[in-house]
Amino acid sequence: MALARHPDPAWRGRVTATVVCLLLLWPMLTASEFKPWLLLDAQSLAAAGGFLSDFLRPAHDPEFLAMVARDTWQTIAIASAGLTLALLGAIPATLVITERLSLSRLGTRRMRVSSRIVRQLLRWVLVFLRSVPELVWALLFVRIVGLGPTAGVLAIALAYAGMLAKVYAEILESSDAHALDSLLANGSPRLAALLYGALPESSAELVSYTVYRWECAIRGSAVMGFVGAGGLGQRMDESTKMMAGGEVATMLIMFVLLVALADIVSKLLRRRLG
């Protein structure tokens, strides 16, 4: 193609960014020992086949099913209680770190030094909360409060408060600011401006992320069960150790059902808000 007379000034930057990303990806693949062809090795295929065939016969005696139901209920309780506690921390934190709600920025594009410091400090606290894996939080709380669901609830609350606050703030910042800015410019208090100007735009996204996190909390509580934090995970740990593939399969089916349930709830809520 002939040289364009009005070359896109962003073109070179985009190409450079793509090349740099590809160059960075290669060392990451080697570092993570990414060798997909190992999966097709005859020995691995045989092992996987044996494992999977055991899974084809999920355990279904009534006594076991009743126990699974009880543990499922406990898992849901852990996830919901953990997420609720996380929200209690995440919502106030979101309100503090969302820069669009800054009054000192209004008309100057500059925040006051004091508010910038408060926002940054809180951001660091949130980074700390979510950079410690929930499994590690669970191990810590199992030491403090003993084996059982409480440790799982607390671990989810802490780790998820950090994630929720960060993503909530980002969702609020990436929506259209016109309505919010206009309310603030006309003297509305910030929380009211958030309710009237930003939430109508972002509520569907906020709800969908929250339900997705609930889903993650269910999976997370399974993993944390392995370190003694209660729920289906703890039972799964026992069944795995007893090599009871059928029991593990039943519990996995429960997880699939729970995740599917979260999906339906999210869809319904989004449709209601959309």
Added chain:
Amino acid sequence: MSVRLENLTVRHLAAKPDAAPALTGLELSIAPGEQLALIGPSGAGKTTLLATLACAHRPASGAFTVFGEDPWALSQAARHRLRARLFLAPQTPPLPPRQRVVTSVLAARLPHMSLWQAFASLVKPSDPDAAHAALSRFGLGDKLYARVDRLSGGERQRCGLARLLLSSADVFLVDEPISALDPTLAQHTLATLQNEAQARGALLVCSLHQVEMARALFPRLVGLRAGRIVFDLPREAVTDAMIAALYDNEHVAPHPDHLHESPDRIAVGACF
């Protein structure tokens, strides 16, 4: 004086320090209850001037006083209280598409509502009658419980102005209120704004692209071009030549004769 600007220079907040200022050396004083139209070509700085007057844009230098006070010398809280007295209606109506009209309009009262009242009004509108009355004055009474995204562009624009009627402001800063309206509605909408301002004794600054309408309806015209005030005169003193010079544009060749020109275009075109 309600509003006074002295040698005011305003820069775009995101601009580089060496970029030309958006507004340069503005001198303007507006008395309470005065109504003036702000005219000038696109990019002249009309919107920036309105934002500056609304304390939504901090000037770079010069003196700016509202009700005898420099808003940028006040504390942040006091300045924010002052903003409730200055109503800025942006050109694009600031209405969230998924909100109901009643909620959008009642949002004008947020500065005087507690957080709890604001929250409760989201669930059950606090004063639908007042919202209905405000909307009716713009011919939108039947849209009270409609969702904003069901409204047409012109309806949204008037819905944004209905918010103005519910505010407690005594300075109205309205940016191109009739850009999406047909001539009849435009006339009616401007009249409603002017009546409300008069009834309250509020100051009304209205930026307009419809020069003929500005000349017909507003007693005082301010011409803005390239960030400077070109003229600031009672309407009788504004001549066609001044308007033509205001809109003169060297980047766009004058249009050849065209049938069905609108009157203000003819006025401009005649002088090219």
